[in-house]
Amino acid sequence: MKSKSENKLDDLVSFFHEGEREDLQEEDYYGKEFKSVEKIYSLREKVTLLAKLKPAESAWAETEDRMIEKKQNLIVQKFLRFPYVAALFILALLGGALGVVTYLSPTSDEQVLLTEIVSGTGEMKQVELPDGTNAWLGSNSILKYNNKFGERNRFVKLDGEAMFDVTSNDKLPFLVNIQKASIKVHGTKFVVTSYAQGNKNDVVLLEGKVEYLRQEHSSFMIPGESLSDNLLTDKITQKKVELDSYNQWKEGKVFLDNNSLGYLVFLMEQWYGEKFVFNSKNLKELTFTGVINKNKPLDYNLNIIELTNKVKFEKNENEISIIEQN
């Protein structure tokens, strides 16, 4: 049996979360218990924000990097008291001495310059990064890196999905920052899926070695292994996968291994820019295993899913509804 005070706390908590007040007495609103529940409840927004920040470990790696950059800039700054003015002056004097100007510009503007590569809905982009690393960007994805990439650091930030074929470099580790976590790479080929609205990080390692960093948690992965991090429940699972399949990721093939229909539909929304509506919530929990090719038209893939005899898709004006098949 629960004690009276335990029941009271349950009621206080449900007052804040549910607005239920029938079990509370007048004096409950002035107690210490009320204040501490109120305090914890009031920090909701800040605590949620915290989960979106980079792990302190990788933020420190970035900052340490900037500290080195700054030191070099300082030497130039001591030499030229007003670097910005000086840069303009040199430009005026020498006309086309572009090399000098670009060399000085980081001192006059302390901001680090970001390069952003964006892929549209249904689009796939290939980029070669300054260090020779190849990246294939999936649909609706953003990849960012700064102007020191390849020289002072090898940090990229990803929102979405990408496959990396990373050149090896012992001095500069390659770091992929994704929502709530980072992946540290040592010359390797792997696929990452981490859409900001997806609440899930997936990593599949094809070759080499990577380390998945999430807060104080760290796991090493070996080739042929996949890691799945559910950001809602903080549950991280690692398992073996068929490697052949992932090597064809670039051709648009996506391999599902017990993925929920909810997640599959989320991915299709990213690829095709269509909106889906579930007629019943239970349908989201259906799981699928198999291959989907995102370079094929939407109808083709919907057909494949319908063949499982579990669900049907109905196209309406602005959305596609998902209904149960009997």
Add this chain to the structure above:
Amino acid sequence: METKERLMLTKEQYGTFFKKNYHTACLVALRYIPDIDRAEDMVQDVFVALWEKRKELQIERNLKSYLLSTVKNHAINRIQRDKTNTVSLSKLEIDLEESESEEFEKEELSVKLAEAIKTLPPACHNIFSLAYKENFTYQQIADELNLSKNTVKTQMGIAYRQLRDKLRQSLIVLMQIFQK
């Protein structure tokens, strides 16, 4: 001479200081700068600047409160420069009313709270996260996880009780401030 020697931080010590306070500093910046990337970027800038000034700084108060007020000032300067970002005035007024000692309490407590949340038992953590972070109602959680609404209520009570106990020390201090 001797005191100067003593005050000089090594990079390693600074790294420890960074990791301990980075998230708190980001929360302070996020009060004014709504964009997470930009807020983190600015906080890192402040850490770099602070490291450079480590020789000149005469820090009487502790380094942490110096860091947090610097972050705050930078953030305010930045939004004033950047007119495209409008911050509601009421937000700034509230800050003015706060006294210095309690100024960053909420941010510090949030970081402690986030740590404490991680230690909740898995089932309880799951339910709590859905209610607290995702704003699910008890009924929605019950449906989602196939539980009774009453179980959800009980588990929420357990979560709050454990969090309160973990944070007791910090909560008491806060409570005293609020009662003044």
